[in-house]
Amino acid sequence: MAYDAEDTRRRIFAAAADEFAAHGLAGARVDRIATAARANKQAIYLYYGSKEKLFAAILRAKLEEVCASISIDPDAVAESVGQIFDWYQEHPELIRLLLWEALEVCGEPGEGDPERRAAFGEKVHHLVDGGFARHLPDDARVRAIQDLLFTVMGLIAWNFAVPEMCRLVLDEETYPAALARRRETVIEVARKLATTPDASLPPP
The missing domain is CATH 1.10.10.60 (Homeodomain-like)
Structure with missing residues (x-):
């Protein structure tokens, strides 16, 4: 063969x-x-x-996979957040890789940094082009959407980063039950953030 x-x-x-x-x-x-x-x-x-380059390549590919699989709809941010939540639940390895990166690589410029920065930039400009936060001046608008994007990412990722804390704080017997509650909450919070930008986004 x-x-x-x-x-x-x-x-x-x-x-x-x-x-x-x-x-x-x-x-x-x-x-x-x-x-x-x-x-x-x-x-x-x-x-x-090298092992380091292999790690970087895998993390970059996993992030590209989620970016390619999920697009944040400016007119349906909450629904998009629900899809991202489901993607993370189906791909728990990404959160673990990101946590290892934070513990072991954080602060050191990586070879894939430009590509990752560009990918997140595309998400931000997709929301800009969709008319999100149009009440703000252009520069402030971009910064506000960047902050919103990272806030939403945190709302999603933390549930998978600390599963035992999630289960215990919510006083649920099982982690899946806690996740089901969290999914509804995260979607609702995202909906409020998206529909009340004046109250939720930081001033320029």
Whole structure:
């Protein structure tokens, strides 16, 4: 059978995503990734260069995946937030990767920073083009929407970052029950933020 380089890359990527989500950058082991991917370590270094670059590539790809899967509709922000909430629930590895990044890589410029910044910028300008917060001057409008976007991201992500706290604070027996409540609450908060910008967005 001929060697399939693209299939090998996919296997390495999938195995590395699981390894990094479970152990972080420092705790991940290239030999475990190679074993899980049914590949040799040399292939990992050949295709990705280093463990750090592999981690960055996986995180960048996961963020691109959610950006491509979900678009925030300026006329239906709350509904879009519900879809994003569901995406995070179906892909718990992204939150774990982001938490590992915050613990181990935060503060260090990354190779994928320009692409990630541009992707978030596209989301902001999509809302600008859709007429969101049109009562504000252009510069203040962009900054207000950036703040809104990050606030909404926090409202969603925190539920998955601290599942036990979510369950205990809401006094639910199970985490799924707590998540169901949180989904409704997050959507309602997003709806209020989107429909009352004067009260919810910071002044310029």
